[in-house]
Amino acid sequence: MLGEYRVTGRGAAEISASIERAVGAGELEPGQPLPPMRELAQQLGVNPNTVAAAYRTLRERGVIETSGRRGSRVRATPATTGREFIRVEVPEGARDVSDGNPDPALLPALGPAFAAAAEQGDREPVLYGDAAVEPELLRIARAELDADGVPDGPVAVTSGSLDAMERVLATHLRAGDAVAVEDPGWGSLLDLVPALGLRAVAVGVDDEGPLPDDVRRVLAAGARALVVTDRAQNPTGAAVSAARARALRAVLSEYPRTLLIEDDHGHRIVDLPLHPLAGTTHHWAFVRSAAKAYGPDLRLAVLTGDAVTLDRVRGRQRLGPGWVSRITQRAVARLWAGGSVDPRAVAAAYGRRREALLGALAERGVAAYGRSGMNVWVPVPDETGAVARLLHAGWAVAPGARFRLTAPPGVRITVSTLTDGDIGPLADVVAEAVRARTGRLRSHA
Numbered sequence: 001m002l003g004e005y006r007v008t009g010r011g012a013a014e015i016s017a018s019i020e021r022a023v024g025a026g027e028l029e030p031g032q033p034l035p036p037m038r039e040l041a042q043q044l045g046v047n048p049n050t051v052a053a054a055y056r057t058l059r060e061r062g063v064i065e066t067s068g069r070r071g072s073r074v075r076a077t078p079a080t081t082g083r084e085f086i087r088v089e090v091p092e093g094a095r096d097v098s099d100g101n102p103d104p105a106l107l108p109a110l111g112p113a114f115a116a117a118a119e120q121g122d123r124e125p126v127l128y129g130d131a132a133v134e135p136e137l138l139r140i141a142r143a144e145l146d147a148d149g150v151p152d153g154p155v156a157v158t159s160g161s162l163d164a165m166e167r168v169l170a171t172h173l174r175a176g177d178a179v180a181v182e183d184p185g186w187g188s189l190l191d192l193v194p195a196l197g198l199r200a201v202a203v204g205v206d207d208e209g210p211l212p213d214d215v216r217r218v219l220a221a222g223a224r225a226l227v228v229t230d231r232a233q234n235p236t237g238a239a240v241s242a243a244r245a246r247a248l249r250a251v252l253s254e255y256p257r258t259l260l261i262e263d264d265h266g267h268r269i270v271d272l273p274l275h276p277l278a279g280t281t282h283h284w285a286f287v288r289s290a291a292k293a294y295g296p297d298l299r300l301a302v303l304t305g306d307a308v309t310l311d312r313v314r315g316r317q318r319l320g321p322g323w324v325s326r327i328t329q330r331a332v333a334r335l336w337a338g339g340s341v342d343p344r345a346v347a348a349a350y351g352r353r354r355e356a357l358l359g360a361l362a363e364r365g366v367a368a369y370g371r372s373g374m375n376v377w378v379p380v381p382d383e384t385g386a387v388a389r390l391l392h393a394g395w396a397v398a399p400g401a402r403f404r405l406t407a408p409p410g411v412r413i414t415v416s417t418l419t420d421g422d423i424g425p426l427a428d429v430v431a432e433a434v435r436a437r438t439g440r441l442r443s444h445a
Contacts, residue, residue, distance in 0.1 A: 005022050005027045005028060007019055007022075007035075007040060007043070007044065008044075009044065009054075010044065010045075010046055010050075011050065012050050012051075012053035012054040012057060013054075013057070015040075015044065015046075015050065015051060015054035016054040016055075016057040016058050019034070019054070019058060019063070019064070020058065020063050023063055023074055028074050029074065030074050030075060031073055031074060032073060032074045033070075033071060033072070033073045034055070034064060034071065034072045034073060034074070036071060037051040037052050037055060038051075055072055058072075059072075059175065059176065059197065062075060062193070062194025062195050062196065062197050062198070063075060063194075065199070075194060087398065087399070087402070088387060088391055088396050088397075088398075088399065090396040091391075093394065094391065094394045094395065094396050095394060095395050095396065095422070095426075096396045097395060097396065097397055097413050097414050097415070097417075097418070097426070098396045098397050098398035098412070098413075098414065099398075099414060100234065100235075100374070100375065100398070100412070100414050101296065101414065101416060102269070102291075102292050102293070102295075102296075102374065102416055103349070103350075103374075103416040103417050106341075106346050106349060106416075107293075107294065107295050107341075108294060108295075108335055108340035108341050109340070110294075110295065110298075110331065110335075113331040113332075113334040113335050113338070113340070114327070114331045116330075116331075116334055117327045117328075117330035117331040117334065118327055120330055121326070121327050121330070126326040126327075128322075130326075132156070132157065132314065132317070132318075132322070132323035132324075133155060133156065133157050133323075133329070134157075134326050134329035134330050134333055136330070136333040136337070137157065137302070137329045137330070137332060137333040137336070138155050140333055140336050140337055141155055141288070141302040141304075141336075142155060142304075145286070145304060148273075148274040148276065149274065149275075149276055150274075150276050150278050150286050150304065151276075151278050151279035151284075153304045153305050153306060153307065153310060154304065154305075154307060154310040154311070154314075155302060155303065155304050155310075156302075156303045156304075156310055156313055156314050156317065157300060157301070157302060157303070157323070157324045157329055158287070158300075158301050158303050158313075158317070158324065159299045159300070159301070159321070159324055160289055160291065160299045160300065160301050161263055161265070161287050161288075161289040161291075161301045162188050162189065162192060163301070164285070164287040164301050164303040164313075165189060165192065165227065165261055165263070165285075165287065166192055166196065167313045167316060167317065168259070168261055168285040168303075168305070168309060168313060169192075169193070169196055169198065169225065169259075169261070170196060170316070171309060171312035171313055171316065172224070172225070172259045172283060172309070172312075173196070173198055173224055173225060173259065175196075175197035175198070176197065176198070176199065177198050177199065177224040177225070178198070178199045178200075178201050178218070178221075178222055178223040178224060178225075179193050179198050179199065179200055179201065179223065179224065179225045179226075179227065180201050180202075180203045180215060180218045180219065180223040180225065180226040180227070181193060181200050181201070181202065181203065181227050181405070182203055182205045182210055182227070182228070182229060182233065182238075183202035183203060183204060183205065183404060183405045183406060183407045184205065184235055184236055184377065184400065184403040184404050184407045184410065185205070185227075185229070185233070185234075185235075185403060185405075186229070186233075186234045186235075186263075186265075186403070187402040187403050189227060190403070190405065200405060201218045201221075201223055202214075202218075202405040202406045202407070203215055203218060203226070204407070205233065205236055205238050206238065207236075207237075207238055207239075207369060207371045208238065208239070208240060208241040208243070208244040208371075209228065209229075209230075209233070209238050209239065209240035209241065209244045209245075209248070210226075210228055210240075210244075210248065212244070212247040212248055212250075212251050215248060215251050215252075216251045216254070219251065219252075219254075219255040219258055220255075223258070224257075224258065224259060225258065225259035225260070225261065226252070226258055226259070226260055226261070227261045227262075227263065228240065228248070228260070228261070228262050228263070228277060229262075229263045229264075229265050230262055230263065230264045230265070230266070230274055230275070230276065231264060231265060231266030231267075231270045231272055231274065231372050231373070232265045232266030232269060232270050232292070232372045232373025232374070232375075233265060233372075233373070234265060234373070234375060234403070234412075235375050235377050235398070235400070235402075235403045235410075235412035236369050236370070236375070236377040237354070237369060237370035237371045237372050237373045237375055237376065237377065238369075238371055238372070239266065239270065239272045239371050239372040239373075240275050240277075241275065242273075242275050244275075245275035245276070245277060248277055249277055249280045252277060252280040252281050253280055255281070256280070256281050256282055257281070257282060257283075258281045258283075259281070259283045259284070259285075259309075260277060260278065260280065260281045260283070260284040260285070261284070261285045261286075261287070262276060262277060262278055262284070262285070262286045262287070263287055263289075264286065264287070264288045265289070265292070265373065266292070266372055266373050267288040267289065267292070267293065268292070268293035268294075268341060268343040268346065269292045269293050269343065269346050269347055269350060269373065269374065270347050270350075270372040270373060271343070271344060271347035271348070271351070272371075272372050278305075282306065283305070283306050283308060283309050284305050284306055284309070285303060285304070285305035285306075285309055285310075285313075286303070286304050286305060287301050287302070287303045288301060288302050289301040290332050290335075292373075292374070293341050293343070293346060294332065294335055294340075294341065298328065298331075298332060299324075299328075300324060300328055300329065300332050350373065350374045350415065350416065351372075353374075353415040353416070353418045353423075354370045354373070354374070354376060354415045356418075356420070356423045357370075357376055357413065357415055357418065357423055357426065357427065358370055358376060360423050360424060360426075360427035361376075361378070361427050361430060361431070363427070364427055364428070364430075364431035365431070366378065366427070366430060366431050366434055367379060370415075374414055374415055374416045375412050375413065375414055375415065376412070376413045376415055377400075377410050377411075377412055377413075378410055378411050378412075378413065378430060378434075379408055379409065379410045380400075380409050380410055380411055380433065380434055381409065381434070382409065382436075383399055383400050383401065383409035383410065383411065384399075385433070385436065386409075386411055386430075386433040386434065386436075387399050387411060389429070389432065389433040389436055390411070390429055390430065390433055393429040393432075394429075395426060395429055397411040397412065397413050398411060398412040398413075398414070399411065400412065413426070413430075
């Protein structure tokens with residue numbers, strides 16, 4: 001059952017560590033079954049309760065899963081196999097359109113804002129016991145949330161969107177709980193869920209966001225939480241439309257105990273209106289990051305939600321980092337208030353590049369998706385082959401495996417730095433990569 005690998009250990013911690021090391025090293029593969037507890041206990045000469053405790057630890061860490069009579073097996077996407085490592089090495093001379101980064105030319109200068117924030121810090125130093133959220137940042141963030149129809153609620157500041165999501169999930173869920181996630185979806189979230197000992201269950205996505213029938217199915221099956229990307233979904237570019245928002249709210253109203261987490265990934269880089277779902281369920285959270293519009297290194301996100309959720313998040317935050325640097329918060333507040341970024345101009349720049357690539361691919365008979373944001377998702381019949389052929393032609397794209405649970409293969413192309421002269425050659429090699437496997441190109445229909 002385990003091939004040539006031999007589990008070792010006498011205690012539960014040693015046995016679980018032995019199995020986890022093997023999963024991380026690839027000696028035990030995703031989906032591989034583990035021996036029944038009594039059988040492994042007999043092999044190791046230990047009490048079956050010891051093996052049961054080891055398996056329980058591995059389930060809580062998201063390394064294995066147990067399914068009734070089918071027994072235990074290595075998770076299809078175990079927490080020890082980070083999706084960030086599913087990437088291509090970009091050789092010298094190749095164009096990297098795989099990284100998901102914003103265009104540096106569209107990011108604002110940070111020096112003046114941080115200099116002013118540091119000077120304010122010299123005059124008004126932040127000390128232990130002071131407020132965790134900068135008042136001016138709170139004012140700006142709350143005004144924008146109000147304008148976009150996000151329900152009123154307390155506000156916290158976290159070290160990015162993923163930090164916010166981790167804290168919210170940990171406040172409400174227990175090991176083994178199911179979390180509904182978009183598929184394809186954000187690879188970091190797909191790693192985080194099992195790392196917290198939770199189970200990720202797939203919800204399909206189209207241009208308008210999560211599919212309502214899929215959401216209803218997984219919630220009816222017992223999923224405790226749902227994570228939705230409102231705009232510029234990574235990797236497909238989906239954006240929740242008004243009609244889709246109404247349909248999703250109707251589903252969520254049937255399951256009001258669902259923990260809803262919304263990520264407005266396209267904040268200040270897209271021109272599509274926001275259609276929030278927040279407030280439909282008892283417990284909800286809504287997060288906006290500064291990363292895409294102002295720079296990934298800022299590591300700052302604004303989080304709001306219902307009073308219970310935010311109270312728990314802020315309580316746990318106080319026991320950990322305490323707060324996100326008020327100097328950084330003051331700098332971001334100045335950037336937001338000072339017009340350092342023109343959201344319409346940024347959205348238009350990314351939109352021109354995205355639409356140009358989508359149009360060129362359509363002319364070549366290649367179906368691709370990217371309603372908003374800075375990424376285009378291209379379904380391919382042979383993901384490994386497509387990535388290899390594109391790399392050979394001088395283009396590094398992101399393998400779809402970084403973003404998928406059960407969704408069909410695909411590749412993600414980041415359009416942030418594409419020029420007019422790049423569009424045709426890139427579309428040509430993408431079409432060739434699709435044709436190489438299928439022998440023909442399929443229409444969008």
